[in-house]
Amino acid sequence: MSLKTVTQWPSSLEDQQWQTVCQMEDLISNSGVCALLEQSDKTVVDEQVAIFHLPDTEQQVYAIGNYDPIGKANVLYRGIVGSIGENLVVASPLFKQHFSLQTGQCLQQDISVKNYPVRIMNQQVQLLV
Amino acid sequence: MNIDNQAVVKTKVVVVGNGMVGHHFVEQLVELSNSEQTVEITVLCAESRLAYDRVHLSEYFAGKSAEDLAMTDEKTYQQWQVNFAVDAKVSHIDKAQGFVETEQGKRYHYDKLVLATGSYPFVPPIPGKDREHCLVYRTIDDLDAIQASADKSKVGVVIGGGLLGLEAANALKQLGLKTHVVEFAPQLMGVQVDAGGGRLLKSKIEQLGVQVHTSKATNEIVDGEHCRYKLCFSDGSELETDLILFSAGIRPFDNLAREFDLVIGERGGIVINNQCQTSDNNIYAIGECALWSNFIFGLVAPGYAMAKVAAKHILGEEQHFTGADMSTKLKLMGVDVGSIGDAHAKTSGSLCYTYENQPNGVYKKIVVNAEKTKLLGAVLIGDTSEYDTLLQYMLNAIDLPESPESLILPMAADKPALGVDALPDSATICSCHNVTKGDIVSAIDNGACSVGDIKTCTKASSGCGGCTALVKNVTDSLLEQRGVEVKKDICEHFAHSRRELFDIVKVEKITTFEQLLSSHGKGLGCEVCKPLTASILASVWNDYILDKSHVGLQDTNDNYLANMQKDGTYSVVPRIAGGEITPDKLIVLGEVAKKYNLYTKITGGQRVDLFGARVEQLPPIWQELIDAGFETGHAYGKSLRTVKSCVGSSWCRYGVQDSISMAILLENRYKGLRAPHKIKFAVSGCTRECAEAQSKDIGIIATEKGWNLYVCGNGGMKPRHGDLFTTDLDDKTLIKYIDRILMFYVNTGDRLQRTSVWMDNLEGGLSYLQDVVIEDSLQIADELEKQMQLIVGSYQCEWKTTLANPQALKRFKPFVNSDKSDTNIQFVEERQQIRPAYQHERIAVNIAENRVTQSPKIVEPV
Ligand code: SRM
Ligand SMILES: Cc1cc2nc3c(=O)[nH]c(=O)nc-3n(C[C@H](O)[C@H](O)[C@H](O)COP(=O)(O)OP(=O)(O)OC[C@H]3O[C@@H](n4cnc5c(N)ncnc54)[C@H](O)[C@@H]3O)c2cc1C
Numbered sequence A: 001m002s003l004k005t006v007t008q009w010p011s012s013l014e015d016q017q018w019q020t021v022c023q024m025e026d027l028i029s030n031s032g033v034c035a036l037l038e039q040s041d042k043t044v045v046d047e048q049v050a051i052f053h054l055p056d057t058e059q060q061v062y063a064i065g066n067y068d069p070i071g072k073a074n075v076l077y078r079g080i081v082g083s084i085g086e087n088l089v090v091a092s093p094l095f096k097q098h099f100s101l102q103t104g105q106c107l108q109q110d111i112s113v114k115n116y117p118v119r120i121m122n123q124q125v126q127l128l129v
Numbered sequence B: 001m002n003i004d005n006q007a008v009v010k011t012k013v014v015v016v017g018n019g020m021v022g023h024h025f026v027e028q029l030v031e032l033s034n035s036e037q038t039v040e041i042t043v044l045c046a047e048s049r050l051a052y053d054r055v056h057l058s059e060y061f062a063g064k065s066a067e068d069l070a071m072t073d074e075k076t077y078q079q080w081q082v083n084f085a086v087d088a089k090v091s092h093i094d095k096a097q098g099f100v101e102t103e104q105g106k107r108y109h110y111d112k113l114v115l116a117t118g119s120y121p122f123v124p125p126i127p128g129k130d131r132e133h134c135l136v137y138r139t140i141d142d143l144d145a146i147q148a149s150a151d152k153s154k155v156g157v158v159i160g161g162g163l164l165g166l167e168a169a170n171a172l173k174q175l176g177l178k179t180h181v182v183e184f185a186p187q188l189m190g191v192q193v194d195a196g197g198g199r200l201l202k203s204k205i206e207q208l209g210v211q212v213h214t215s216k217a218t219n220e221i222v223d224g225e226h227c228r229y230k231l232c233f234s235d236g237s238e239l240e241t242d243l244i245l246f247s248a249g250i251r252p253f254d255n256l257a258r259e260f261d262l263v264i265g266e267r268g269g270i271v272i273n274n275q276c277q278t279s280d281n282n283i284y285a286i287g288e289c290a291l292w293s294n295f296i297f298g299l300v301a302p303g304y305a306m307a308k309v310a311a312k313h314i315l316g317e318e319q320h321f322t323g324a325d326m327s328t329k330l331k332l333m334g335v336d337v338g339s340i341g342d343a344h345a346k347t348s349g350s351l352c353y354t355y356e357n358q359p360n361g362v363y364k365k366i367v368v369n370a371e372k373t374k375l376l377g378a379v380l381i382g383d384t385s386e387y388d389t390l391l392q393y394m395l396n397a398i399d400l401p402e403s404p405e406s407l408i409l410p411m412a413a414d415k416p417a418l419g420v421d422a423l424p425d426s427a428t429i430c431s432c433h434n435v436t437k438g439d440i441v442s443a444i445d446n447g448a449c450s451v452g453d454i455k456t457c458t459k460a461s462s463g464c465g466g467c468t469a470l471v472k473n474v475t476d477s478l479l480e481q482r483g484v485e486v487k488k489d490i491c492e493h494f495a496h497s498r499r500e501l502f503d504i505v506k507v508e509k510i511t512t513f514e515q516l517l518s519s520h521g522k523g524l525g526c527e528v529c530k531p532l533t534a535s536i537l538a539s540v541w542n543d544y545i546l547d548k549s550h551v552g553l554q555d556t557n558d559n560y561l562a563n564m565q566k567d568g569t570y571s572v573v574p575r576i577a578g579g580e581i582t583p584d585k586l587i588v589l590g591e592v593a594k595k596y597n598l599y600t601k602i603t604g605g606q607r608v609d610l611f612g613a614r615v616e617q618l619p620p621i622w623q624e625l626i627d628a629g630f631e632t633g634h635a636y637g638k639s640l641r642t643v644k645s646c647v648g649s650s651w652c653r654y655g656v657q658d659s660i661s662m663a664i665l666l667e668n669r670y671k672g673l674r675a676p677h678k679i680k681f682a683v684s685g686c687t688r689e690c691a692e693a694q695s696k697d698i699g700i701i702a703t704e705k706g707w708n709l710y711v712c713g714n715g716g717m718k719p720r721h722g723d724l725f726t727t728d729l730d731d732k733t734l735i736k737y738i739d740r741i742l743m744f745y746v747n748t749g750d751r752l753q754r755t756s757v758w759m760d761n762l763e764g765g766l767s768y769l770q771d772v773v774i775e776d777s778l779q780i781a782d783e784l785e786k787q788m789q790l791i792v793g794s795y796q797c798e799w800k801t802t803l804a805n806p807q808a809l810k811r812f813k814p815f816v817n818s819d820k821s822d823t824n825i826q827f828v829e830e831r832q833q834i835r836p837a838y839q840h841e842r843i844a845v846n847i848a849e850n851r852v853t854q855s856p857k858i859v860e861p862v
């Protein structure tokens, strides 16, 4: 299967760093899990990241914000993953809008969720945060 | 290089008013000027919130929040680089120096000024009109005030029986008030509807419990004797009420234009030309404050058209506003009302055809020209099914058939169906977004090949939604003309129907989605084909649905063996076969609910639902339930739900068979059966039918001699009575027939097709099904029974299997890297139980717990 992956890697990484969030074996293939990015600053809400494993695609692992801005709940990791045309997507389990796994953009509405660059180092899943 | 270093000078556009039209203008301007960034937009907004959907305002009382109604938010405006200020009412315009000033004294300079100030409710000068519980219906703040007043009131009166007045009356009724409508004119909805229609409308609305008083002029509002106030009418009669809502028409907010010398109409409204400019070239007016050709448009679609024209004109593009059609179709308190064009037959020489059916509450009138060749207008009450067709006749001046009355007569055999082909390309299909048939044609020329594509690229049917059916008809017919087969494909990944995939899975012995995709599909699959395949695999092979290879296929409900609620928590529904439960088990349910603090409700399916379980609580809850002898109720599955029963011959003095035992037997036999959609049964002990079996997919009613079997009934969105399949069956034959019927449905039904719709689409209908099942006309009865036996024989309680499987349990942990819970889930207490907090009740989490002062009662997770 040759679906294009188009994640843009940021060129300036000054303020960002790679953070390990889980092991490859924690992922569920063709489905999602959720990781918590705890914030040291207690006045800021912890970030929830939905992480998807699509073994049949080039990039394999994708990470986007877990909060569904339309359904207004932390549920995106529990959606079904798949493709719509060339886009790799997850369908929100609440109202089924598609969010791109590569950009976080919603395909049906002008709204998007955060997306995180991901890399795999020694079987560890790392996000650029 | 010779680059001019100076920043491009941007045109300063100031928009006064951020209602629906003002916002649409901003949206248009942002979109149109996208690449150039030549404008700098400032929005000044008198209300305390940014634009919201006023058309659907009444849904606020039906549970929608202000956020739900919002059309934009601060973040979006920031992203668009639009400056804005709320609570900023403009009180001064300086045309010479080009600035406006708000009440607070802040100045904003403009190159172009756009007035989108809308209108305000007119309150007639009746003495007493300013009392505390005298209100209007226009803004969210108004609605809050109405709600607060209604909480302290028993009776409400709406003054004004126009379209908005009736909508307001409906709201008062929903708020639980005894409701009256008082109208000055002799009839309701005088603008849109003629006298005959008004009469019928009145009687229909009175049947719904709202009292209508026409020809009543209110002289005075004084203190009441039984209620808070009393209305005194000019004819000497009186009416007592606690709350008064004025809905006596709207008036344009033209005060700025009036005070600062822009031309206004005789009876108000800011005069504009075809480019929406006022008498000052740099000032535009759009929406309900604007007077075009001596006319104010009180609807949103014409306002949107003006917004577009003004935005284009500011960017240097010439476009014209040429008026708009004011036809309307709506449902008022459940009564269908339609009004088209010249509803009052005011055109000279015009003629009318009228049809009235008082017993059924239907009134229809068409107005035609003297030559009887063109439709000029129409009024439809109680049945608006001809609205679309009539509107097209009027808008496109299509020649009328020989006898125009056939357009509205019921049962006219030769009723001319207006083919989509008869519409000219200029025909407006969606008036909210001004999409014509020609627009759809060109979208198809550019590659659109489904209704979904058309919606995305033209925005058709994304406004009020009233044109959805027409858009589909036009699109399908145009596609068919081009030889495009209107596809029955389930989605873009499989060029097959559900039935075809079912056969493929069976014949080719396919056991995983990957196999099916690589041999018959393309892409990676989606939320349509994955659960569908999972369901077929379960129907054919009945494997454990959370098997590693199936996990990613399941809809979220199946995936967590529970129903997801709006806040991401789940509900827990154990099976209570036939609705029969021992006191001990009932106590267990209570104890579990108490321990995990779950909201508890008796469902419509004779069992108990426990709501508000976090994903990580599901396994321990189910462990306790299973230890107490419960099993999963499959409330999450497209599968057998419940078999409702009545007490039957074991208790009831009329019962002729043991309906409870039969219900329990059937529920246990078919539990876990996966199907195209959910399946419900009921068994009644005699013809009194207390279990409502005729509204179920499978309904069974006891007779002296055995059981009558009904099939393909449905409650829900489109109720259908079950068809009597056959009578006086013994237990064994009953079960044999049900086996065959259900398996035939499982084999041939479409995705998400209930048995009722399946039956309606089955060629040959009931008698065909009787042939297949009773006469075995297809010679498949044995096969169907065998298939069912496989399912029945391989039943497992999915929760029991899951609890014994550590790998499957891992997925119920909310985070892979933390043991915390989701802090976004918040409950408040209502009637001694939890419920999810509405947006306005939520407290920001983590933001220093000690700072929360106005604290709603937040219930801690257990
Ligand atoms: C809980 C319950 C309401 C209640 O508080 O009583 C309920 C709740 C839901 N119903 Fe229902 N229905 C419930 C009885 C009914 C009934 C009455 C009955 O079964 O006797 C009907 C009409 C009968 C029928 O189906 O023909 C009913 C017709 C629907 C429909 C419309 C189906 C249709 O064919 O038109 C839907 C929507 C759908 O399935 O697409 C629906 C969908 C739903 C969903 C799944 C909506 C959703 O996606 O969240 C609700 C989720 C339940 C949950 O989270 O646990 N529910 N629903 C009832 C659960 C019964 C049970 O014990 O399993
Ligand atoms: C209950 C209800 C139901 C309706 N149903 C329908 C329907 O089904 N179909 C339909 O087509 N239409 C319907 N309408 C009418 C529709 O809502 C209006 O046509 C539409 O909202 C007009 O938009 P607008 O922007 O011109 O005015 P508005 O939406 O009224 O917005 C004007 C805004 O300007 C603000 N403003 C006024 N003066 C100033 C000032 N000096 N400075 C700053 N701000 C100012 C006002 O506070 C307001 O927020 C309904 C209206 C109501 C109230």
Ligand code: SF4
Binding pocket: B646, B647, B648, B649, B652, B653, B654, B655, B656, B659, B684, B685, B686, B687, B688, B689, B690, B691
């Ligand atoms: S359906 Fe008949 S048997 Fe059952 S409870 Fe009603 S009256 Fe009694």
Ligand code: FES
Binding pocket: B429, B430, B431, B432, B433, B460, B461, B462, B463, B464, B465, B466, B467, B468
């Ligand atoms: S007419 Fe309102 S959405 Fe098309």
